[in-house]
Amino acid sequence: MKITFLGTGASQGIPMLLSDEPVNHSTDSKDKRTRSSVLIQWNNFSVLVDCGGDFRYQMLANNVQHIDAILFTHEHSDHIAGLDDIRPFCYKIGPMPIYGMKRVIDVLSERYQYIFEIENRYPGAAAVNPFVVNEYPFELGGKKIIPIKVNHGNLPILGYRIDNFAYLTDVKTIPETEFAKLQNLEVLVISALRIEPHPTHLNLKEAIAMTEKISPEKAYFMHISHRLGFHEEVSKSLPNNIYLSYDGLSFDVG
Numbered sequence: 001m002k003i004t005f006l007g008t009g010a011s012q013g014i015p016m017l018l019s020d021e022p023v024n025h026s027t028d029s030k031d032k033r034t035r036s037s038v039l040i041q042w043n044n045f046s047v048l049v050d051c052g053g054d055f056r057y058q059m060l061a062n063n064v065q066h067i068d069a070i071l072f073t074h075e076h077s078d079h080i081a082g083l084d085d086i087r088p089f090c091y092k093i094g095p096m097p098i099y100g101m102k103r104v105i106d107v108l109s110e111r112y113q114y115i116f117e118i119e120n121r122y123p124g125a126a127a128v129n130p131f132v133v134n135e136y137p138f139e140l141g142g143k144k145i146i147p148i149k150v151n152h153g154n155l156p157i158l159g160y161r162i163d164n165f166a167y168l169t170d171v172k173t174i175p176e177t178e179f180a181k182l183q184n185l186e187v188l189v190i191s192a193l194r195i196e197p198h199p200t201h202l203n204l205k206e207a208i209a210m211t212e213k214i215s216p217e218k219a220y221f222m223h224i225s226h227r228l229g230f231h232e233e234v235s236k237s238l239p240n241n242i243y244l245s246y247d248g249l250s251f252d253v254g
């Protein structure tokens with residue numbers, strides 16, 4: 001299974017508009033972060049997790065030719081705002097299968113009413129085939145997808161586990177019941193927003209503690225804001241099996 005980090009930034013990306021944090025002026029390409037999204041591929045099957053406003057650029061930057069399905073973690077704009085741009089992929093495969101909690105599918109269908117329209121559709125509009133995800137695993141491309149419930153502050157959202165890989169973004173806490181689903185991970189991807197605490201996101205220290213509790217072989221931090229610092233400096237401060245991700249990072253799992 002091949003993992004490609006398409007974007008690793010928080011909701012406003014780095015550089016952030018109108019911010020004078022030093023990382024915005026970094027010359028290190030690893031400090032340029034688009035909105036968080038990951039591509040997971042196996043046997044010519046490609047699953048995108050989240051589709052934020054940088055989706056089009058990410059497809060170009062990574063030369064992505066095909067997407068078979070999109071898994072949504074939650075309905076915040078930085079995770080959904082690229083939905084209109086899936087059009088060329090729909091021309092190729094027809095309505096895009098999309099998966100998310102009922103609340104998330106409802107928000108998408110309100111915000112992108114024309115995409116969900118069944119009658120009198122605008123010619124050329126993107127099309128989707130929505131599937132509501134509950135707590136039960138489901139099958140996609142011959143693999144079992146395990147939804148993981150996490151809390152984004154007070155908002156319940158989903159992460160996903162496929163084989164020994166799990167992707168948990170916008171996490172603040174994880175219900176005790178979910179830890180059993182996170183055992184024996186080869187790679188955990190989990191959000192680490194910034195240095196200071198935040199009401200709805202793990203900060204760096206909390207993300208390290210959460211990773212130690214889950215105890216994967218390796219972890220990659222993502223959903224990184226302009227207030228975490230420089231990639232190189234922060235990377236050096238991390239425990240041995242924890243890494244900061246960066247846009248374009250790709251590796252095989254399993």
Ligand SMILES: [Zn+2]
Pocket residue numbers: 010011076078079170223
């Ligand atoms: Zn987010």
Ligand SMILES: [Zn+2]
Pocket residue numbers: 074076152170
């Ligand atoms: Zn969010």
